[in-house]
Amino acid sequence: MLVEMAVAAIRASRLTKDYGSGHGLFDLDLQVSPQEVFGFLGPNGAGKTTTIRLLMGLIHPTSGGAYVFGLDSGRDAVEVKRRVGYLPGDVPEFGSLRGSEVVAYLGGMRGRIDRPTVRALAERFDLDLNRRFREYSSGNKQKLAIVLAFMHRPELLILDEPTSGLDPLNQQEFYALLQETRDAGATIFLSSHVLSEVERVCDRVGILRSGRLVKVAQLDELRHIRVHQVEIEFAPGSEVPESRLRSTLGLEDVKVDGNVVTCSVHGSFDGLLHAIAGSKVTNLVSTEPSLEELFLSFFDEPRPKALPS
C-alpha cells in the first residue's frame, strides 16, 4: 500500500536573494505544515517581504528554491497562485475604481467571484465597496486588501504585515478571521514586526535578522523571549516591596526611585503580580519593547546608534 506523505504547504531550501551590500535573504531553510499559522518576525529591512515575494514567484531567487504545496513558486507560478491568497505590504493604487470594481477585476482574473464570501468579509470589516479607492482611508484600503486575499477561500494565505493601518477593533476582528480560516483548514504565513501579534495568532514563529533566519520557535519559547518594561507607582507612604521584587524570577533591572519602581519582565507576569500583591499600586505601565530592543537583549546584537545605551 502506498502511503502518501503530506506535502509541506511552504518549503524553502537554501533560498537566497542577494541584493548586494549585505542586503537580501540568505540560505533560508524553512518548512510550514498544512493548517499551520506561521509568523515571520523581524525588524524593518530584515528580509520578510523579500521572502514573501520569493514565495509568490514575484522575484527570482539568486540560488535555492521556494516551493508551495510542492510546486516551484517560480516555474509553476500560475498553479501556485490558484491556491494562494496574497496580501501585499503596501496596498497598490486603484485610483478612481470603486471597491466593488477592484474586487470584480481581481476576482475576475480567478474566473469567478465568491459573492457570499465577499459580502461576509465586507460586512465583517464594515467596508463600503461602493466608495472609490481614492476616497478610502489607509485603514479601509487595508480592509479591501484583506477582502481580496480571503475572498476566494484559498488553501494558503501569505500576508505581509496584514494589520498595518487597522484600528484595534478591526485588528481583533482580523485575528478572529485568522483563527476561523485556520480552523477551516487553511495554512497561514504572515509577517509582522509586532511580537505580541504573532504570539497571539501563530503556532510557530520564524525570527529573521539581517536576511538570515536566526530562530524558529514554538509559542512557549517565544514567551521566554518576550520582555516588557514595567513602571509601577505605589501609593505615597505605602511600603515598596523592593526585596520581593528583586528576588522574583523573571524580573530584572529593578530600580527603585522613591515610590516608583521600574523593571524588566521576562516571560510571564505572574511573578511580578505575586510580588506586588497586597501593596497599594496607584499606576502600572507596561511597555512592549520594539523588536530592535528585543534583539539587542535576546540575541546580543550590536547596538545601532539610534538606540540609547
Next chain:
Amino acid sequence: MTSLLFGLRLSRWGITGFSLLALVLTFVQTVGFYQIAGHTPGGRAAFGASMTRLAAQLVVLFPPPLRPDTVEGYVQFRGFQPLVILFAIWALASATGFARGDEERGIVEFALAAGVSRPALVASRAAGFGLALLVASAAAGAGFVIGVATGGESVRAPGLIEACILLVAVGIACYALALLAAQLATARAAPALAGALLLVLFLANSLGRVFDWLSTWRWLSPFHYYELSQPLPPGGYFDVRGLMVPLAVAVAATAVAALAFIRRDLGAPLVRLPSGPHRLSRDATNIPLWRVPVLRGLYERRLGLLAWSAGMAALAAIFVALTKTIVEVLLSLPALLPYLSIFIHQQLYPAVLGYTYFDVAELMFAALAITYVARWSAEDTDGRLELVLSEPVSRAGVVLERMAVLVVAGIVIAAVSGLTLSYASHQAGIDLSSQRVIAASAMLVPFALVFAGAGSLLAAWNPRAALALVGAFAFASYLDNELATIYKLPAWVHDLSAFKLFGTPLLTGVDNRSLALMLLLALAGLGSSILVMQRRDVGA
C-alpha cells in the same frame, strides 16, 4: 526659497528633458537648413519657396513664416513654433502635477504642515516653472547658436534673446491657466479640464487664422500674443504686447489660482458638483465585463477611450473643413500652380488631408501609445502589477492583454475617426476613396503598435524610466523621418522610423512592405518584452 528649490528638485527631470529636447530641436533644424538650403542665394530662395508651400498646408498649426529662405526665419518656423506647443504641454503636465498630483501624493500636505502658506506655495512653484522655462528656452537658443556656428554664420543676439523670452512668456501663461483650471475640478478631472482649456485657446488662435468667425476671439489666446512677434528673422519684429500680455495673464491667473487654493479643501475641487445620496454596498459589481480579459481593460479605460474617439473624430471633422480653405489658399498662389498640377484630377484633397490630418493623427496615435506605456509603468511602480500577478495569471498573459487592450482601443478610435473623415468629406463634397480612408485609418493601429512594442519592452525592463525613454524613442523616430533625407542616411535607418513607414496611405495606398515592417517591429517589441518580463523581479 526652500519651496522654490524643492519645486525645482521635483521637476529636475522635466527641466532636463525639455531643455535637451529644445536644444536638439533647434540645433537639428539649424543644421538641417544648411544641409538642404545650402549656402547659395539661389538654393536658399528655392528652399524658401518650398517652405512657403509647406507652411500653407500647416497654417492651421503654425503661422506663416517670415523669410524662410534664411536660417533665422526657418528656425523660427520649424524650431521655435513647435517649441511653443511642446512647452504648453510641459506647462500642462507640470501645473496639474503640482496642483493635484503632488496633493494626492501628500507632498502638498507636508509643505503646508511645514508652515508654508498656500499663496507662497503656489507662487514658489509658478516661479520655479518660470525658471525651468528660462533654462529650456536658453537651451533652445544655445542649440540655434551652435547650429549657426556649424554653418559659419553669426547670430543676431537681440532677436534670439527676444525669441527665447517670448517662449518663456507664453509657457508661463499656459502654466498659470492650467494651474487655475486644476483648482476647479477633482484630481481625476483636473488634467482633462486644464488640457481642454489650453487646447481650446490654441485652436481659437490657430483656427482663427482660417475661419473669419473665430478671428474675433483670438485675443483671448496667449498663443495669439506669441505670434505678434517674429523677432529672429532678418527684418523681424518684436511686439512688446506679445511679452507683456502673457506675463500679465500669468500673474493674474496665478493669483486667482492661489485664491482658489485658499478657499478649497485639500484634495477637493473648488466647485463641488451635487451628487445623489450615497448607497452603501458590500458586493462586487455585477458588470460581467470585469471578468473578460481585454474587455475589462477597455471598460476600465472607457472614459479615456470615449474622449480619444471624440477628440480624433473632432479633429477629422475640423481638418476636412479646413481642407477646402487650405486648397483655396494653395490655388491662389500662382507660383504653386505647376506644383499643384501634379495633384489635379481629385488627388489634391487626399494629398492635403494626408499631409495635414494624417500627420496630426500619427502624432496623436503615438501619444496614445505613450499614454498606455505610462499606465503600464505606473501599474508596475505603484504595486498594482504585483497584486495582479498574485492572481493565477502568467506574466506573458499580462503583457499580451495590455497590448490587446491597446490594439482594440486603437481600432475603435481609428474606426470612429475614419468614419467621421468619410462622412465629413462626403458632406463637404470632397471625393475620397473609401478603401483608402479605411486603409489609412487602419494603418494608424500598427503605427501606434511600434511605439507600444518599444514601450512594452521598456516598461518590462525599467518601468521608472520607460515613459521618458519611449518619449525619446518617439522623438527619435520623428527626427529619423525628418533627417534621413536631409543627411542622406541609409534606407534601413530611415525604415526604422514609424513615421516614414506610415507613408501616405490616403494618397498612394498601403505599402505592404512598410506595413510588414511595422508589424515586425511591434512583434519584436512585444516578444522581447515578454521575455524580459519573465526574467525580472516585480515589486523589488
